[in-house]
Amino acid sequence: MAIIIDTKSVILVQGITGKQGNFHTSQMLAYGARVAAGVSPGKGGQEVHGVPVFDTVAQAMEQYPITASIIFIPAPGVKDAAFEAMSAGIKTLVIITEHVPLHDELDIMAYAEKHQVTIIGPNTFGIISPGQSKMGIMPNSIYTPGPVGVVARSGTLSYEIANNLTLSGLGQSTVVGLGGDRVVGLSFTEVLAKFEQDPTTKVVVLVGEIGGNAEEEASLYIKEMTKPVVAFLAGSSAPPGKRMGHAGAIIERGKGTFQSKVAALTLAGAKVAALPWEVAELVREALGE
Amino acid sequence: MKLYEYMGKDIFRREGIPVPRGQAFFNSAGVADFAASLPAIVVKSQVLAGGRGKAGGIKFPASATETEVAAQELLATVIRDLPVHAVLVEEKLKIDREYYVAITVDGGKRKPLVIASAQGGVDIEEVAEEHIVKFHVDVHAGIQPHFGREVARRMGLPAAESKQFSELLVKMYNLFRKYDAELVEINPLVLSSGKLIAADAKLTIDDEAAFRYPEWLPSVEERTERELKAAAIGISFVELDGEIGVMANGAGITMATLDIINHFGGSPRNFMDAGGGAGTEATAKALEILLSTKPKTIVVNIFGGITRCDDVARAFAQVKETIGIPVPLVIRLVGTNEEAGVEILRQQGMSAYRSIDEAVAKAVELAAKEAV
Known part of the structure; x- marks a missing residue:
């Protein structure tokens, strides 16, 4: 078992003929993910790494029982691509693209909520259920199957932590990247709830950062969880008022600070690691090993 | 992008939201004539800092002549480090x-x-x-x-x-x-x-x-020249005041790298998120920007996902061959195409760490030596 994607996921790649779409299709195939088809308007009939390319999502869906789509389309075209996938009936969408306009994100999320579509991203590294399937841009080599669910706002930092877990002999059930934008699909709380229900997952690692109040909101749910949660947060040394990359990574008026997040998570019963390489040890303790 | 008040009010007016009668001025020419048409006057300096009233950035002149003087004065001021380029001369409202x-x-x-x-x-x-x-x-x-x-x-x-x-x-x-x-x-x-x-x-x-909005190029800036240069190549860069130059890929890992520098007793000179998928050219330019801040040492923390280690290594090799790298460069390079990247570095006489703690500890040690 895993959450959101597994061996049964049949994957579509939107923007498969672009540089990133092409490269990461090869990586997903190498990982064993079932990439069935790609879409690239005007390029129908071509093949990318042996995957057939169609002009529209509906056309691809006539040929394959697609369950999920991953979007590599440049930012101005993401809204169109997401609506194309959703209106064709796809219920799981991973949007890798960064720099998607905020109002396009609002439109996509409103439609997804009404039609029960699960959206991961935008501006995410994607999702991987180690040994089963992968929809994303993360390196293939750093994961191994196991009992640890990982949910992160930030991509590279999650690689760091997943890699440490793997090197410590702690495999992962599923690793989910929420995305770094102000408006994204899945929230910490929604992913935590899925891990709580997933029989494979025994402990959850939450990788957060300063800014916004997503970690504080998640704390409310962590209090209710039966499974232990270990957290790491980036930004303990960030000066207030400076915007640090992600739309989320900004501290304003004492809200969303490192201290407020650590306090909320600790109060909810989560163990907060001070440094990234301490996560594995805390996970081991939580597993009772 | 934050717009100045006068720009916002122009848009309000266009969209039918009532605003006071007013006009923006970039020098005092014409101010007195315009002020003479107003029953009561307020002059507001156009800066993007909060609390400009408390900082003396808003004046209530009693006549057209006084308005011209007030505009001149405000246009010569600096409010919370931001020079005043424009003033908005407006009708002062009766407030109920x-x-x-x-x-x-x-x-x-x-x-x-x-x-x-x-x-x-x-x-x-x-x-x-x-x-x-x-x-x-x-x-x-x-x-x-x-x-x-x-x-x-x-x-x-x-x-x-x-x-x-x-x-x-x-x-x-x-x-x-x-x-x-x-x-x-x-x-x-x-x-x-x-x-x-x-x-x-x-x-x-x-x-x-x-x-x-191609017609609205960002006319409003609060960033340093280097920060703008970085933005032009799609890299987010914030200058800080420490000693160690930092480059990483991803906002979260960049912040964590700053945290780890602090943990080992060092101080970061900047935040630089080279982003996902930065190619050789962008990475080389990013390194040049870092070098221009004259750090004591530079630590690079790349965990390649969409970013490919060989692209990054090629960029370092290129900068080393062209403009040279006069300060110690500590590189941590793992992930996509790692072997190819490490090989390119090796050919240039450079090496890479595999773990972040070793790399940062080394950079902090080198920066401390430089300081002596």
């Missing part, structure tokens, strides 16, 4: 009541959020929660007049003002959507002789939507 109204985005709920209060004119953070009305907006329904009437009722506005307020809120919301705004804020919204007028205008446009 002051309200607050804003539309922004609630990331947690993934919806626009209307925030309103009958207690305007002050920082909304200082208004007690029970006096603030908050309503989320379904983007498919938008804001219809009934929505505005309900907000007005909850604010406790008298029935006579409800219709005006609701019309204004509809226009504000349409503007918010039309211009890809992150924030539209009117504080205060003034009741003046029975009419609601936007006495101030705060408008922030989503940078990611800039491609939809």
